Amino acid sequence: MQEGSGSNQENKSDNTGGSVGGGASFEDRADMFAQRVEESAERFGNRMEKQFEPYKRSGNVVWALFLIFIGVMFLLNSTGVVGWNVWAYLWRFWPLFIVLAGVQILVGRSRAAGALVSIFAVLVLLCVGFMSLLAVRSTVVTDWNVRLPQWFLDVVSQTNGVGDELSQEATVEVDAFENVESRDLVLDVGLAEFTLVDQDVEDYLHYDAQFYQNFGGPLLDRSFTNNKLSLKFKQMDQHSSVGVSKSPTYNFTLGAVDVPTSFDFTVGAGSGEVDLTKVKVNDLYIDIGAGQMDLTLSDKSIPSDFKIEIGAGKFVLTLPKTVGFKLNYSVGVGSINVGEENIASIGKDDVYRSDNYDKTDLKVTISAEVGVGQLKIETK
Template sequence: MKLDKVIWGVLLLFIGGVLLLDNFNVIEFYWRNVWDFWPVFLIILGVNILFNRNNSQTGNIISLSILVITLSVLFVKGQQRPERGFWWNDRGNHVNIDMDDDDNDSDSNYSKLNFSEPLIAGDTLKKTILNISGGGTSFNLKGETDSLFSADVKKRNGNFALNKTTTDSVNTLTFKMQNKNNRRGWSIGNGGNDVDIRLNTAPIWEMHFGMGAGQIDFDLSNYKVRTFNFDGGAAELDIKLGDLLPITDVNVKTGVADVKIKIPTGSGCRIKTKTGLSSKDFTGFIKVSEGLYETPNYQSSTKKVFINFDGGLSSFEVDRY
């Protein structure tokens, strides 16, 4: 048997075994821990090219030995809970996502900004589209406001802008970070930007998030959210949905991310996945077919949540509360 087939077979067995153990909660595996070891596979490829021309038994043994040792180290390393996660943004820059929730009030290397859009007559009857984008930024929903939208920013990089357009039936708010000239790596919570957002609870919201690397923590249980779309690279997404509308659509597309979604127990939910090598934890769901999951009350419930996951190497978790 050719060595390259053996190597691919061992790799697939390793990845499949880790995903299986992770899905059944036998282990908790953090894929972000293993990315720094990717050059080892170039070494294995180089050894294979050098020795395989002469069908060298020594070369085969060296390649397999390096692979087995590497996978053993990765298996141990991947189970260590990271104090901080290291990712790559869409420009190839190193991004440090701080996993520590402690506030660093001693850091004075930032400027404070405030953005607000007032609530005017008729806004509560309109659908409101909220577009948010920005890299290296932590977005947190801090509660309600009498305005339509407000944001308190601790800015360490880039510039922020808030724009509003309106029609007879729709308000569109665009809150985005512009960072065309800054190519440095960012650290969320310790060198990145922090944005505390407050939203009015009256409108029906349609939310769109786009970011290369970042963090979103939104408790939307008291908001009427019709649509929540997220398109991100290396990100952490933690949202909690309510049941104030008959239907809520959630679409999540990620590269390498940690995604957690909470839904009400009384809402019927259907999940469709296209997740590659991602891990999935859908407690309380029934697997209907490959890539399709439903709650037991999906058919009978008058409130429904539809979730679509599309991810490369991510962790997807949906809990009911």
């Protein structure tokens, strides 16, 4: 009996030990379970990485091609080959990136599929780039002696969406306003190309415009107060803010040159040539975004001072050699040149005086703020 009792006690002890050991075994089992989950997750991750590796490779190639394309377009913009208005046309093709993603999924995961997607992306980007170039520079076909099928030209014309080409003329006649002692002229040309010349004619202002139906026509506002004639010219709102790629052109003729005139020019991404050699300029303010403007003044038209603000654009000022000038400037990462001399370094505020500034009675003070653009002053 005692033997049996001992046996039962031993079994009881084993069971008790098993109970205690069971607690330890639970922790061990939990650790083993966590380890197996971690290993399974790692194997699953490796498997998925292998499966999506071709997508990653081809996706990286497509992304690299896209960056190269964007960089080339910016280079063409900054060198003046293509206007900044090309981006309004390029924006129309953003759904093509969804198409490229769909093609990438359809063709599979092989290396050959990745190469196929890359080739397709190159062809798409080349086609879009050339269509955009053709839309903003219609002479590219003749300049490069390129023969294109008519269906391709029709596609470019349809995607351009600017509508019919229109023309308009307007004149502010001398008989419309009497006893004009001074005049303000404000030109806000945006993306347009324009010219302005002063001539010995009676009318205060005349312009002829060529623009496209869906771009919006010009608007000239006239007011007369206290013997001052105010003329404000502005490009009307576009019918749509996206997809307009062809710039309008405006040619202005300023008459009544005996009337002292103040000028305010705002040039967005357009370009203009202004020749003021006869009219007396009272005040002058020029604001250039990403466009370009050339201004020629004479000893008869030179004001006592004026201000220039340049963002990413370019402004060329031509002064007579008889005029001395003082330039108060602030430049970011752009440049300021007087003739062939670069007088401004990055992030510099300073004052520059022409060699003849202290030797002549005809002087002008210029205040200039240049961001990443360029200011160039020439004398003739």
